[in-house]
Structures are given as structure tokens and as C-alpha cells.
Amino acid sequence: MKQSLLALGMLAVLSMPLYLSAPAAAGSVEVSKRAKQVHEAALVIDTHLDTPANFERPGWSILDRHDHDGDQSxxxxxxxxxxxxxxxxxxxxxxxxxxxxxxxxxxxxxxxIRLTEIREMLAANPTSFELARTAADAKRIVAAGKRVSFISMENASPLASDPSLVSVYYDLGLRMLGITHVKNNDFGDSSTDAKGPEWKGLSPKGKALVAEANRLGLILDASHASDAVFDQLLELSKAPIVLSHTSADAEFDHPRNIDDARIKRLAEKGGVIHVNAYGGYLISIPKIPAREAALDALSEKYGDESSRDEAAIQAYLGERAKIDQQFPVPRANLDDYMRHLLHILKVAGPQHVGIGADWDGGGGVDGLEDVSALPRITERLLAAGYSEADIQDIWGGNLLRVLTQVEAVAEKSKQK
Known part of the structure; x- marks a missing residue:
């Protein structure tokens, strides 16, 4: 395990200016010429990439194509x-x-350590990726032909021992902060903790963290949080908030999804909901005890995903396929994903919707297996009647508008 203090010391080097590379054309997936043109014209940002879990995987490189890894990459x-x-x-x-x-x-x-791994990946690939801290950075980086690299935190538990660390994270590039994950924590209640609510929303530490996020200029993310936390974030935050990877209760009633009334309130406050592609939140997938036991045993056999080398990945996937054959369950597909996305668009309007598919964190459905398939979403949006301007907002414009507003709130607090 790396020494975190040494890693933090190294980050002064990692913050040196990065240089430019030529842009690359998008899209090998078969879509219409019009869809390809519209997609390539948009600034395409996904708000939830769990890929840093792969950065330290033996033999894995962000520069290599890993489609043979299946759902592992x-x-x-x-x-x-x-x-x-x-x-x-x-x-x-x-x-x-x-x-x-x-x-x-x-x-x-x-x-x-995870923050350091992200920064090390960026430092190792300066002609392909660049850290973005502001909305203006994103546009500049894309114009330079590189990939925009914002940093977010899912689950604020790294701050539990010392909430003041959030300012260190901000200085080192953090720009989005999610309060909880699948269980309650010191800052607030999760939507899925089997024990139920602990704080009836945000804890006192959670409310203080909201104020500090506003002061620094961090986007607040309510995905995974309870409805009460969502309500309180919406009330307390001086800037718009987001849901970085959340789908619609109206299409599939699940604690991780959100109801239409709250989607409307989010939009009224200027926020954005980024639609998740995690199959278990899109359709009903029954829990088969024998299947769950087999999957748990398989995970225990091969250990943490980030530690698996190429041979272990292929062996894992082979055994996983056998479990899927023995205990088949329904799989969500692109139609299911679009049903959620189009419903949320009707409720919130295209100025308050984005994409956060939960890639490398369980997201992806049949027809939308990895990020190479993203132009299919653009094609479906055009078919549903959304304009090129709408699609540009959905893919990145709305998120950058929220970030600009968050930056303005932080700047105003510094002037007091």
C-alpha cells in the first residue's frame, strides 16, 4: 500500500501544466450519419466513472482497449x-x-490513495487526459483534443475522521461530493440501508459539510442518499445540486431511484439528474438465493477486482458465465434505459437531465455495454424529437452550467 503522505507530497509535481494532442473522431458503433454528427458536436461528459478501481490492476492500462474484459472493464x-x-x-x-x-x-x-491513483494516471498520460477544475477548463481541454478529467467522491466516509480534509481534496482537484453509498454514514442516511434511517436526513456533521462544500465550490451529489437527505440538500445548498447516477421511480420503484415530485423540485432549483444504466435499478431482477451464494463464493475466490491480473479476469468471467447459465435472470437493455431517460426528460425538461451510467461500477445494459456505444443514446434522443441544442445540454451543457453556478456561489462567499 502506498504511503499517503508521500503520495500527497508528489502531487505538487502532478499539478504541472499538461500539453496538447490532436482530437480523435468518435464513433465506431453503427448509427445514422445525423446522429454521429450531432454526437461529435456535443461535449460528452459522464458524471460517474468508477474506472479508477482499475488503475492499479496488474497489467491494466487506460491506453489499451479492454473490451475482452467483459463487465470487468x-x-x-x-x-x-x-x-x-x-x-x-x-x-x-x-x-x-x-x-x-x-x-x-x-x-x-x-x-x-484512490485520489493519488487518479492523479498518477493523469500525470502518466498528459497528452491524452487533463485534470479539469472549472467549467471553462472542460471546454479548453476538449478543444485541445484531450479527455476532460474531473474528480468526484462517492461516499463521504474518507472525511469522517477529519471533515476538514475536504479542503485538501478540493485543492487537489475534487469537484463533486456524494454524501452516502449503500449504508448510512456519519454524514447522513442512505436510501438502501437495511437498518433504516439513522439521522432522519443529514447529520449535524452532514449539514456542516454542505456549507463547506458551498464555500469551496463542490457540486453536491444526492445519488445513493435517502429522500430526506435529498430534501435537505435541496433546502440547504446555496447552489444547485445533482444526482450523478440515478433513475426513475415511476419506471421502476426502487429505493435508489427518485420520484417525479422530487425530480421536478430538483429542476426548479436548477439541478440536474444524470440517468443511471445499472440494470438492477432499471428493471426488476429477482434474487435467486443459490445464484447469490454462487456469486458471493466466486467473488471470495478471486478477491478484490482491482487486484486481478489478466489471467484471473478471464478465469473469473468464465466461471461467472457458468453461473449465469445455471441461474439465468433478466437483463436490462437499451430500451429499458431509454424508457427511464425519456421519462425523466419529460418530467424535468432537457435543461435538467444528463448521463451518469455508472460505468465500471455495475452500469451498462444490452446494447449499451460500454462507452463505445454512447452514440446510440444520441440516435434515440433524435428519434424522440430532441433538438441538437437539447442533446448538447444533456451530454454536458447542463452539468457545466451547474458547475459554473457552484463556482459563483463559492466566489461570492469569498467576497464576504
Missing amino acids: QVDLPRMKEGGLDGGFWVIYTGQGDRDDAGNREARDHGL
């Missing part, structure tokens, strides 16, 4: 180019562990 530079993905938010994900002193220290160290 969905984002790399070749497929970003083919799918016209200009960039997105690389996620600092931390699973919710024990909330005692030891657990909080472990979460703290994990978060700092």
Missing part, C-alpha cells in the same frame, strides 16, 4: 474515442466500512 481511451466520450468524473469510491476510529482511518487512507 468498460472505459478506456480507445473506447472513449470510439464512443465520443470527451471525459467525465473519475470517482473516488470508498465502500462503507466500520464507523469506529479504526474504520474511519481506513476510509481516510483509502480515499487519499
Whole structure:
């Protein structure tokens, strides 16, 4: 394990200016000429890329095409180019562990190490990727032919031992902060904790974190949080908030999805919902106890995904295929994804919707298996009657507008 203090010391070097490369054309997926043109004209940003979990995988490189990895890898530079993905938010994900002193220290160290891994990837590939801190940076980086690299945090547990660390993360590039994951934490309630609500929304530490996020200039993300946390974020935040990867309750009633009334309130406050492509949140997939037991045993056999080398990946996928054959379950497809996306567009309007497919975190459906397939979404949006301007807003314009507003709130707080 890397020493976090050494890693932080190295980041002064990693923040040196990066240089330019030529742009690449998007799209090897078969779509109409019109769809390809519209897609290539848009600034295409995904708000939830869990790919940093792969950065330290033995033999894995962001520069190589990994489509043979199946669901183990969905984002790399070749497929970003083919799918016209200009960039997105690389996620600092931390699973919710024990909330005692030891657990909080472990979460703290994990978060700092994951941040360092992201920054090291950027430093190693300066002609292909560049850290973005502002909305203006994103446009400049795309114009230079590189991939936009924002950083987000999913689950604020790395801050539990010392919430003031959020300012360190901000200085090192963090621009989006998600409060919880699948369990409650020190900052607020999750939408899916089996124990139910602990804080009835945000905790006192959570409310203080909201104020600090506004002061610094961090986008607040309510995905995974309970409805009460969503309501309180919407009330307390001085800037618009987002849902970085969330789908529609009206299309599939699941605690991780959101109801139409809240979608409308999010839009009224200027926020954006980015639609998730995680199959279990799009359609009903029954839990088969024997299947779940077999999958748990398989995961235990091969260990943490980020530690698997090429041979282990292929062996895992072979055994996983046998489990799928023995215990088949329905799979969500592109039609299911578009049903959620089009419903949310009708409720919120195209100025308040984006894409956050949860790539490399369980997202992806049949017909939308990895980021090379993104032009298919553009084709479907055109077929549904959305204009080129609408599609540009959905793919990145809305997110950059929110970031600009968040930046303005932070700047105003500095002037007081």
C-alpha cells in the first residue's frame, strides 16, 4: 500500500501544466450519419466513472482497449474515442466500512490513495487526459483534443475522521461530493440501508459539510442518499445540486431511484439528474438465493477486482458465465434505459437531465455495454424529437452550467 503522505507530497509535481494532442473522431458503433454528427458536436461528459478501481490492476492500462474484459472493464481511451466520450468524473469510491476510529482511518487512507491513483494516471498520460477544475477548463481541454478529467467522491466516509480534509481534496482537484453509498454514514442516511434511517436526513456533521462544500465550490451529489437527505440538500445548498447516477421511480420503484415530485423540485432549483444504466435499478431482477451464494463464493475466490491480473479476469468471467447459465435472470437493455431517460426528460425538461451510467461500477445494459456505444443514446434522443441544442445540454451543457453556478456561489462567499 502506498504511503499517503508521500503520495500527497508528489502531487505538487502532478499539478504541472499538461500539453496538447490532436482530437480523435468518435464513433465506431453503427448509427445514422445525423446522429454521429450531432454526437461529435456535443461535449460528452459522464458524471460517474468508477474506472479508477482499475488503475492499479496488474497489467491494466487506460491506453489499451479492454473490451475482452467483459463487465470487468468498460472505459478506456480507445473506447472513449470510439464512443465520443470527451471525459467525465473519475470517482473516488470508498465502500462503507466500520464507523469506529479504526474504520474511519481506513476510509481516510483509502480515499487519499484512490485520489493519488487518479492523479498518477493523469500525470502518466498528459497528452491524452487533463485534470479539469472549472467549467471553462472542460471546454479548453476538449478543444485541445484531450479527455476532460474531473474528480468526484462517492461516499463521504474518507472525511469522517477529519471533515476538514475536504479542503485538501478540493485543492487537489475534487469537484463533486456524494454524501452516502449503500449504508448510512456519519454524514447522513442512505436510501438502501437495511437498518433504516439513522439521522432522519443529514447529520449535524452532514449539514456542516454542505456549507463547506458551498464555500469551496463542490457540486453536491444526492445519488445513493435517502429522500430526506435529498430534501435537505435541496433546502440547504446555496447552489444547485445533482444526482450523478440515478433513475426513475415511476419506471421502476426502487429505493435508489427518485420520484417525479422530487425530480421536478430538483429542476426548479436548477439541478440536474444524470440517468443511471445499472440494470438492477432499471428493471426488476429477482434474487435467486443459490445464484447469490454462487456469486458471493466466486467473488471470495478471486478477491478484490482491482487486484486481478489478466489471467484471473478471464478465469473469473468464465466461471461467472457458468453461473449465469445455471441461474439465468433478466437483463436490462437499451430500451429499458431509454424508457427511464425519456421519462425523466419529460418530467424535468432537457435543461435538467444528463448521463451518469455508472460505468465500471455495475452500469451498462444490452446494447449499451460500454462507452463505445454512447452514440446510440444520441440516435434515440433524435428519434424522440430532441433538438441538437437539447442533446448538447444533456451530454454536458447542463452539468457545466451547474458547475459554473457552484463556482459563483463559492466566489461570492469569498467576497464576504
